[in-house]
Amino acid sequence: MLRFLFSRLATFFVTFVGVTLISFAFIRVIPGDPIIVMAGERGMSQERYEELSRQYGFDQPLLTQFWDYLTGVLQGDLGQSFVTKKPVWDEFFALFPATLELSLCAIILAIALGIPAGVIAAVNRGKFFDRALMSSALVGYSMPIFWWALLLIIVFSGNLGWTPVSGRMGLLYYFPTPTGFMLIDSLLSGQDGAFTSAIRHLILPTIVLATIPLAVIARQTRSAMLEVLSEDYIRTARAKGLKPWRINGLHALRNAMIPVITVIGLSVGTLLAGAILTETIFSWPGIGKWMVDSIFRRDYPVVQGGLLLVAVVVMIVNLIVDMLYGLINPRIRTRK
Amino acid sequence: MALLNIRNLSVDFATGGGSFRAVDGVDVTVEAGEVLAIVGESGSGKSVSMLAAMGLLPWTATVTADELTFDGKDLRNLSPSARRKVIGRDVAMIFQEPMSSLNPCFTVGFQIREALAQHLNLDRAARKKRALELMEMVGIPAPEKRLNAFPHQLSGGMNQRVMIAMAIACGPKLLIADEPTTALDVTIQAQILDLLTGLQRDAGMGLILITHDMGVVAETAHRVAVQYAGWKVEDQPVKDLFQTPHHPYTAALLAALPERATERRLPTIPGVVPGQFDRPQGCLFSPRCAFADDRCRSTLPPVQPPELGRARCHYPLMAPATEEAQ
Numbered sequence A: 001m002l003r004f005l006f007s008r009l010a011t012f013f014v015t016f017v018g019v020t021l022i023s024f025a026f027i028r029v030i031p032g033d034p035i036i037v038m039a040g041e042r043g044m045s046q047e048r049y050e051e052l053s054r055q056y057g058f059d060q061p062l063l064t065q066f067w068d069y070l071t072g073v074l075q076g077d078l079g080q081s082f083v084t085k086k087p088v089w090d091e092f093f094a095l096f097p098a099t100l101e102l103s104l105c106a107i108i109l110a111i112a113l114g115i116p117a118g119v120i121a122a123v124n125r126g127k128f129f130d131r132a133l134m135s136s137a138l139v140g141y142s143m144p145i146f147w148w149a150l151l152l153i154i155v156f157s158g159n160l161g162w163t164p165v166s167g168r169m170g171l172l173y174y175f176p177t178p179t180g181f182m183l184i185d186s187l188l189s190g191q192d193g194a195f196t197s198a199i200r201h202l203i204l205p206t207i208v209l210a211t212i213p214l215a216v217i218a219r220q221t222r223s224a225m226l227e228v229l230s231e232d233y234i235r236t237a238r239a240k241g242l243k244p245w246r247i248n249g250l251h252a253l254r255n256a257m258i259p260v261i262t263v264i265g266l267s268v269g270t271l272l273a274g275a276i277l278t279e280t281i282f283s284w285p286g287i288g289k290w291m292v293d294s295i296f297r298r299d300y301p302v303v304q305g306g307l308l309l310v311a312v313v314v315m316i317v318n319l320i321v322d323m324l325y326g327l328i329n330p331r332i333r334t335r336k
Numbered sequence B: 001m002a003l004l005n006i007r008n009l010s011v012d013f014a015t016g017g018g019s020f021r022a023v024d025g026v027d028v029t030v031e032a033g034e035v036l037a038i039v040g041e042s043g044s045g046k047s048v049s050m051l052a053a054m055g056l057l058p059w060t061a062t063v064t065a066d067e068l069t070f071d072g073k074d075l076r077n078l079s080p081s082a083r084r085k086v087i088g089r090d091v092a093m094i095f096q097e098p099m100s101s102l103n104p105c106f107t108v109g110f111q112i113r114e115a116l117a118q119h120l121n122l123d124r125a126a127r128k129k130r131a132l133e134l135m136e137m138v139g140i141p142a143p144e145k146r147l148n149a150f151p152h153q154l155s156g157g158m159n160q161r162v163m164i165a166m167a168i169a170c171g172p173k174l175l176i177a178d179e180p181t182t183a184l185d186v187t188i189q190a191q192i193l194d195l196l197t198g199l200q201r202d203a204g205m206g207l208i209l210i211t212h213d214m215g216v217v218a219e220t221a222h223r224v225a226v227q228y229a230g231w232k233v234e235d236q237p238v239k240d241l242f243q244t245p246h247h248p249y250t251a252a253l254l255a256a257l258p259e260r261a262t263e264r265r266l267p268t269i270p271g272v273v274p275g276q277f278d279r280p281q282g283c284l285f286s287p288r289c290a291f292a293d294d295r296c297r298s299t300l301p302p303v304q305p306p307e308l309g310r311a312r313c314h315y316p317l318m319a320p321a322t323e324e325a326q
Helices: A002-029 A034-042 A046-056 A062-074 A088-123 A128-142 A145-159 A182-189 A194-229 A232-239 A244-274 A276-281 A287-296 A300-328 A330-335 B046-054 B080-086 B108-119 B124-137 B156-167 B186-203 B214-220 B238-243 B248-255 B294-298
Strands: B004-015 B018-030 B035-039 B061-064 B067-070 B091-094 B174-178 B206-211 B223-228 B231-237
Touching (some): A002 A062, A034 A046, A088 A182, A088 A300, A145 A194, A145 A276, A182 A194, A194 A244, A194 A276, A244 A300, A276 A287, A300 A330, B018 B206, B035 B214, B046 B061, B046 B091, B046 B174, B046 B206, B108 B124, B108 B156, B124 B156, B186 B206, B186 B214, B206 B214, B223 B238, B223 B248, B231 B238, B231 B248
Parallel strands (some): B035 B206, B035 B223
Antiparallel strands (some): B004 B018, B004 B061
């Protein structure tokens, strides 16, 4: 296990440097000079332009710029935003809890519904349940997210008035947010109704964000289950006279979990990085919108730092997934 | 009354190319304490008929039978939950591939205790004690240590012993062993067979041994049923069968045994078992039979009386094997 962890950490480091290089290069490939973007329509004099270039280090060769950036990163300094002049680090951690809260709720919902749906579909293969569940999964998978979100808003916020349209918290409430997680902070605040308000704000974005992972998990669970259900050990379990829920839910599902966990890990990655549409539609103050805005502003430090931090989070999720494999399937444990 | 009584059992599989009859009108009876061997080539329907009796076939299979009783209970119209009370407790089954027949995600101890928990009223400590006893009974050394081993950490022979321990956990009246030694080394094969026959004798349970190894049959069985292409072609006590086979197929099988060969080249049965699309009209064995005539090729053969080994043949053989086979 220790050797396994070490080898993973080594890859971790290589990926880390790779991501810094790519994020550094990518934003510079996009046409548009950050200083000119900063100046806006008014423009600026040549002297002022050169002065700013020197100040931000753009007059240096690219390799030197990268080296300065990399050494800064390794010392924990991601630089500061061109626009707000605040450290990237602070901005990220002010916004990231909102994204994390939403993503976690979404993935929990997707797992809680997707795995049982996949199991039920596999056990009833070819029957009504299977067809109904898999058709809805296909619809969920292929539906444009923004359209689905607007539809939900129209019905549940507009017509029925059950949920708020956007934001994370009702305007009636104001309290400090030490953790950044609205569910926790609203509980800590002790204000009546704050927690309910937090939940009501979470419902629609969670459903919207969970839709695609839910569909993917359900389909993956079904196909993995179908494969496992024809295995010899399932026949053995049936020959023992075990109850169906035990055969399907324990003997089969545990073996079917490996590909499902892979898909869950991948979904968590895309959720954290790609909740942009959902965050935009629901005015959710997370990192998705922050990153997109920074790209438009050519805010190099924010784009680089944001990409890097998201990549690190995704790598951590993958590391956890790798360790879960061994936990679920002992054959993988001993092979490593 | 027989322990297991199957009359006119047929199994059809829905396949891409239409329905395929894997078992066709097979009768099986086993008395308490009897060892029945079911012999046949791959695809003769020997495993399928037993899986059908256990209700373990996949959903593509349709099972019909005039009679299907175990210990006086009609298995055909038993509710699933009532069937689960019989399967695994009174009838148990072990399979060909011990490696893939055990769940790779759970320890062997867990899998043995699970069988006990399903059918017997034992508390945790008693289950563990009984699991250790069972592992000792089937000859697993250091059972205390093996209890927490996963199947992939044990050899094939050890895994088959675990399967046997699991099968006899609840003291079954009938044990069905589906080619239990095929996947194992020759030396291990003998050990597993000894174990099975020993357990069968000690517990006085019925044992159905599905195999294609005539040597195994001669050593262990009391009675032999020979299957061919979904038919049962012969059914005799083991001594009589080896002495006087009545069906040409049985005779040809015996002639192909190396111990019985008289020439340098081993006699073989020409041709292959008919598949889904090339089933002959009359007797299924007629294309490969040395004695077949026009009647064999056009008319379904009758089942001969017990004195003639219930041979499914127009012209059952009468004389001892050695001469007939030449």
